[in-house]
Amino acid sequence: MDKIEITGGNELNGQIQISGAKNAALPLMITSLLTPDTLTLKNVPNLRDVNQLKKILGNHGTDLTVEGKRANGNKYAGETYHLTARDIVDTTAPYEMVSTMRASFWVLGPILARCHEAKVSLPGGCAIGTRPVDLHLAGLEALGAQIELEDGYVIAKAPGGLKGGHVRFPKVSVGATINVLMAATLAKGETIIENAATEPEIGDVANCLVKMGAKIEGIGRKTMHIQGVENLEGAVHNVLPDRIETGTFMMAVAATGGEVELLGAVPETLTAAIEVLREAGVSITETPKGLLVKREGDSIKPVHIETQPHPGFPTDLQAQLMGLMTIADGRSVIRETIFENRFMHVQELARLGANISLNGDTAIVEGVKELRGAPVMATDLRASVSLVIAGLVAQGVTTVNRVYHLDRGFERIEEKLGNCGAQINRVSD
Numbered sequence: 144m145d146k147i148e149i150t151g152g153n154e155l156n157g158q159i160q161i162s163g164a165k166n167a168a169l170p171l172m173i174t175s176l177l178t179p180d181t182l183t184l185k186n187v188p189n190l191r192d193v194n195q196l197k198k199i200l201g202n203h204g205t206d207l208t209v210e211g212k213r214a215n216g217n218k219y220a221g222e223t224y225h226l227t228a229r230d231i232v233d234t235t236a237p238y239e240m241v242s243t244m245r246a247s248f249w250v251l252g253p254i255l256a257r258c259h260e261a262k263v264s265l266p267g268g269c270a271i272g273t274r275p276v277d278l279h280l281a282g283l284e285a286l287g288a289q290i291e292l293e294d295g296y297v298i299a300k301a302p303g304g305l306k307g308g309h310v311r312f313p314k315v316s317v318g319a320t321i322n323v324l325m326a327a328t329l330a331k332g333e334t335i336i337e338n339a340a341t342e343p344e345i346g347d348v349a350n351c352l353v354k355m356g357a358k359i360e361g362i363g364r365k366t367m368h369i370q371g372v373e374n375l376e377g378a379v380h381n382v383l384p385d386r387i388e389t390g391t392f393m394m395a396v397a398a399t400g401g402e403v404e405l406l407g408a409v410p411e412t413l414t415a416a417i418e419v420l421r422e423a424g425v426s427i428t429e430t431p432k433g434l435l436v437k438r439e440g441d442s443i444k445p446v447h448i449e450t451q452p453h454p455g456f457p458t459d460l461q462a463q464l465m466g467l468m469t470i471a472d473g474r475s476v477i478r479e480t481i482f483e484n485r486f487m488h489v490q491e492l493a494r495l496g497a498n499i500s501l502n503g504d505t506a507i508v509e510g511v512k513e514l515r516g517a518p519v520m521a522t523d524l525r526a527s528v529s530l531v532i533a534g535l536v537a538q539g540v541t542t543v544n545r546v547y548h549l550d551r552g553f554e555r556i557e558e559k560l561g562n563c564g565a566q567i568n569r570v571s572d
């Protein structure tokens with residue numbers, strides 16, 4: 144199993160190309176199930192989760208071709224996929240395929256909408272809480288689906304097809320919003336989704352669906368109106384740049400010092416994180432190509448934050464911010480309100496000398512003068528990258544084990560950081 148070895152202490156300086164967003168690429172690939180025509184996606188990141196989803200879509204009958212190298216191509220520019228689900232030949236998404244990645248559950252809505260039946264295993268993914276799917280199911284039921292749970296599978300039927308309905312989510316859910324949105328595009332009549340998630344990736348999916356012929360109003364807002372259509376068509380769409388990768392590199396630069404331009408970064412997608420980092424003493428300025436990040440002064444100021452659905456501070460950057468705050472000049476308070484078990488990085492950061500105490504959903508981080516390298520274990524996707532950030536500033540060598548978590552969501556991270564002066568290597572056993 145691969146490990147990442149980091150010798151801390153180097154500043155980061157240079158440029159980093161931001162990849163396409165994992166959390167947009169996955170649902171965008173799934174939208175291909177809604178049409179027999181070809182959906183072309185550009186800027187698809189090369190990640191383990193994307194590769195896993197390829198297999199799942201292939202099992203349903205999607206043909207996928209990946210464009211080869213092009214003249215003047217940039218190796219970080221992302222890949223171009225052509226996805227064609229001419230016929231859905233299998234409406235079942237089996238446990239073996241779905242169990243490793245939660246987003247694969249999102250095939251339920253599109254397959255049900257197109258084939259009027261679907262059988263999808265209950266999902267797996269990062270071990271960050273119970274992560275139920277009740278909101279997905281209630282949303283699809285509001286569109287007329289009949290749902291049963293049997294042997295770990297969701298069996299959904301909509302004889303005669305889905306019908307538009309009124310969905311009011313009691314809690315904001317990214318996945319449930321996407322699942323119901325995709326299904327509603329092919330339902331008969333109008334669907335209203337209230338208390339929809341407004342994460343930028345949902346806007347990216349909705350914009351792609353509109354290119355495919357869907358009728359959606361209220362993109363990016365908490366209430367969306369979807370007028371169902373008979374068929375969707377092919378389209379060409381660029382995957383949005385990854386705001387979580389952007390925020391992660393911002394925090395890495397804030398931790399190490401130096402000056403890095405994040406190419407392709409879209410500041411409007413992470414205003415809350417930018418505000419928090421500015422408060423912590425990080426200069427973030429727009430450039431013609433993206434964002435320039437630089438630590439002002441020698442130290443980081445502590446912050447108080449709580450995670451919130453977009454446009455609040457994203458839970459997917461909580462672990463990275465904590466990694467940064469371990470070396471801040473004072474006490475930070477970090478409250479996690481989205482997931483109930485998303486502090487597994489705390490004990491690993493402690494192995495590097497961090498001083499963090501937990502009180503329910505709140506972590507109190509007392510900044511320390513210095514971290515010291517040690518072997519640590521990646522426990523989930525975002526937790527693993529917080530250990531990389533801490534490793535970049537720790538004295539000596541930090542070895543991050545179980546980096547397959549990292550490979551699910553960060554493309555060539557060791558190469559991107561290494562190009563900016565970090566001493567970081569992947570070691571294969």
Ligand code: UD1
Nearest residue numbers: 166246274275276277278279315316317318319459481482
């Ligand atoms: C997505 C993101 C993930 C991010 C999360 C929150 C992808 C592939 N994943 O995950 O990176 O951390 O949004 O921004 O885009 N919930 C229920 N019932 C449900 C669904 C969710 O109670 O049916 C709860 C969850 O347990 C959690 C909260 O709602 O506490 C938010 O989860 P949700 O927004 O659905 O997260 P995901 O879509 O799984």
